[in-house]
Amino acid sequence: MRKPxxxxxxxxxxMNTALHRPALMRLALGVxxxxxxxxxxxxxxxxxxxxxxxxxxxxxxxxxxxxxxxxSLYMECRGTGPPTVVFEMGLEEPISDVSYxxxxxxxxxxxxxxxRANNGESGEAPTPRTAGDVVDDLHQLLETAEVPGPxxxxxxxxxxxxxxxxxxxxxxxxxxxxAMNPEPPADQVVERIHPLGGAFTEEVREEDQAYFxxxxxxxxxxxxxxxxxxxxxxxxxxxxxxxxxxxxxxxEGDPLCLKSxxxxxxxxxxxxxxxxxxxxxxxxxxxVIFLDKPEAAVDxxxxxxxx
Numbered sequence: 001m002r003k004p005x006x007x008x009x010x011x012x013x014x015m016n017t018a019l020h021r022p023a024l025m026r027l028a029l030g031v032x033x034x035x036x037x038x039x040x041x042x043x044x045x046x047x048x049x050x051x052x053x054x055x056x057x058x059x060x061x062x063x064x065x066x067x068x069x070x071x072s073l074y075m076e077c078r079g080t081g082p083p084t085v086v087f088e089m090g091l092e093e094p095i096s097d098v099s100y101x102x103x104x105x106x107x108x109x110x111x112x113x114x115x116r117a118n119n120g121e122s123g124e125a126p127t128p129r130t131a132g133d134v135v136d137d138l139h140q141l142l143e144t145a146e147v148p149g150p151x152x153x154x155x156x157x158x159x160x161x162x163x164x165x166x167x168x169x170x171x172x173x174x175x176x177x178x179a180m181n182p183e184p185p186a187d188q189v190v191e192r193i194h195p196l197g198g199a200f201t202e203e204v205r206e207e208d209q210a211y212f213x214x215x216x217x218x219x220x221x222x223x224x225x226x227x228x229x230x231x232x233x234x235x236x237x238x239x240x241x242x243x244x245x246x247x248x249x250x251x252e253g254d255p256l257c258l259k260s261x262x263x264x265x266x267x268x269x270x271x272x273x274x275x276x277x278x279x280x281x282x283x284x285x286x287x288v289i290f291l292d293k294p295e296a297a298v299d300x301x302x303x304x305x306x307x
Contacts, residue, residue: 060110061145064121072123073141075114079106083152083175083305086142087113088159088166090288092217094120101290101297109305112147114138118218127219132228134220135166142173152305154178154297156290158220160242164271165229171236176304177275180243180289180297181250184267185226186212192263199259239307240275241300244268246284249292277307 060077067073076095077084085105087098095113102111116134117125125133142151151174153163160182167174194200194208212222244250244265251257272278281300285293 060106060112061147065141065144067137067140067144069136069140071117071125071137071140073114073117073137074121075112075141075145075147076102077110077112077145077147078103079108079110081109082148083150084110084112084147085152085154085301085305086138086147087111088138088153088155088162089113089116089119090157090159091220092119093157093159097288098290101294101301104294104298105301108302110148114141116218128214128221128224129219130221130228131162131165131225132169134162135169138162138166139170149173150175152176152178152301154180154301154304155182156180156288158183161225161229164235165225165232167238167240168229168232168235171233171238174236174238176239176241176307178241178243178297178300178304179272180300181245181287182242182268182271183222184264184271185229186222187226188267192267193260196260196263199256204256235275237276239304240272240278241304242268242272242278242280243283243289243296243300244280245287245289246282249285250287252286 060079062076064072064074085102087095087102089095089098095115098113102113105111115122117123117129117137118127125137141147142149153166153174154177155161155163157180160179163177164179164182167177189208190205190212194205200208214221216222247258247261251261269280272280283289283293283296285296290297
């Protein structure tokens with residue numbers, strides 16, 4: 001059985017091992033992922049402004065935290081001050097990839113990055129999993145680590161999908177979202193990208209079907225995850241900014257990506273339009289924007305956090 005093609009968003013990255021994903025995913029999702037979240041006052045901070053101020057003065061949490069659901073997750077936070085920025089990485093993406101963006105923003109905000117279950121220094125979780133499982137884990141992690149809110153969530157690639165789900169599930173905690181080259185709903189990829197001019201062979205489509213069904217590095221069922229997002233509460237009226245790479249630098253010459261990028265962008269603009277306060281910006285950068293153009297990622301988070 002041949003190795004799946006390396007999609008645009010899973011091409012080799014600086015100081016990182018190349019991740020291999022189905023060709024289908026070349027369309028427009030990148031490997032890079034960054035997730036920013038402004039953390040809301042923690043439950044143990046108590047009600048009222050006094051509790052909030054005390055929470056904001058706490059030392060930025062770092063270490064491995066045992067969650068009520070049995071997960072063991074590793075998190076690193078830097079800086080102080082609201083809102084808190086939480087980064088959500090792509091599949092198997094190391095949190096070191098977002099270090100520059102995180103530390104730059106930490107001059108003004110508390111910023112946090114973490115390893116999802118089955119990644120990095122975090123413990124294991126049974127698979128297949130869904131985006132809902134990821135969101136539940138992050139919600140418990142922020143509470144357990146007493147990370148102060150409110151949150152601005154910033155995610156790249158698959159992380160861009162997760163932050164949208166979190167913001168819709170826990171809208172009372174979130175004051176902004178940044179999604180960079182986010183993964184589109186799996187059903188939209190199959191229905192609108194696979195049929196493009198015979199570009200995707202039957203073999204490639206079968207590989208993508210398997211990948212979306214859970215045969216991927218983190219065992220995420222993307223079909224089930226897309227259904228979860230569709231059934232989630234509507235997007236809240238918070239600032240939502242989507243960054244999409246320009247076709248040429250984003251696709252890096254990959255033929256399937258180049259053929260499907262226009263449809264990918266069309267799908268993503270439709271996703272953004274569902275958010276009451278959305279904007280879409282094109283960036284002259286490779287798929288992993290926080291690595292290729294970190295200043296664009298920093299600026300996006302600052303814009304959302306200041307609104």
